[in-house]
Amino acid sequence: MMNSTVIRIAFLIGLCAAFGLGVMLHDVLQQIPVRVSDLPLGEGVVVERASPGDRISEDQIQVLKDKVVLDIPNAQWSTFTNTNSMDPVLDKGANAIQIAPASASEIAVGDIVSYDNVQASGTVIHRVIETGTDDKGWFAIVKGDNNPYKDAEKVRFSQIRRVVVAIVY
Numbered sequence: 001m002m003n004s005t006v007i008r009i010a011f012l013i014g015l016c017a018a019f020g021l022g023v024m025l026h027d028v029l030q031q032i033p034v035r036v037s038d039l040p041l042g043e044g045v046v047v048e049r050a051s052p053g054d055r056i057s058e059d060q061i062q063v064l065k066d067k068v069v070l071d072i073p074n075a076q077w078s079t080f081t082n083t084n085s086m087d088p089v090l091d092k093g094a095n096a097i098q099i100a101p102a103s104a105s106e107i108a109v110g111d112i113v114s115y116d117n118v119q120a121s122g123t124v125i126h127r128v129i130e131t132g133t134d135d136k137g138w139f140a141i142v143k144g145d146n147n148p149y150k151d152a153e154k155v156r157f158s159q160i161r162r163v164v165v166a167i168v169y
Contacts (some may be wrong), residue, residue, distance in 0.1 A: 050110030050129075055099070055165045075099055076162060078114070078125075085144030086112070086125060094169055098162035104138040107131065107157070112164040113142065115155050123161065126151060 062069040075097050082092035090096070090112070098114060101107055109128050117124040129150060130141040139154035 050108075052111045052164065053108050055163070070097065070166065072097060072099060072165060075165070078162075078164075080125065083144075085147050086127070087146040089145055090125065090167065094167055096164045096168070097166040098164050101157075101160065101163050104131075104157040107140060107160065107163065113140070113155070113160050114162045114164070115142070115159045116161065117151070118153055118159075124151070125164070 056070065056072060060071040062071075076099070078096045078098055080086070080090050080092060080094055080096070084091070107113065107128060109131060111128045112125060113128055114123050114125045116122075124142075126142040126144045126147075128140045129143045132139055132141075134154070136154075136156070138157050140160070141150050142155055143150040
């Protein structure tokens with residue numbers, strides 16, 4: 001009887017330790033950038049990622065016999081240079097339609113934005129991975145999908161030029 005009690009207690013301690021380690025491991029793994037394409041085939045692991053917001057309703061899209069019509073007010077057409085930072089989503093040869101957001105509340109995690117990058121002295125198109133506020137106000141943290149690290153600067157709303165609403169290959 002004493003041995004079975006000791007075994008049960010040891011089992012419970014082990015289970016609690018494993019659960020605690022599992023929670024800690026989960027938290028650590030959430031901080032590591034993972035591309036599904038990097039996972040070995042057959043693993044069955046699917047990583048949930050934030051997707052861009054749905055900005056175009058079905059009634060704004062007309063697929064006709066001879067053309068496609070997108071009714072998007074104030075849209076701007078864009079092409080991309082071959083930087084590889086947003087591979088495989090955006091690359092040379094892809095076309096996008098972008099719109100200017102009216103306020104920071106229209107920018108969400110998962111959106112792809114074009115912004116004036118202070119360090120690069122030009123426009124960069126990357127995905128929003130985090131938003132927040134600090135003593136200077138609203139900001140977004142952005143990262144190229146194919147980049148291992150987030151961009152160095154906090155992107156302010158005044159830097160954001162447009163949000164990608166459609167990609168045409």
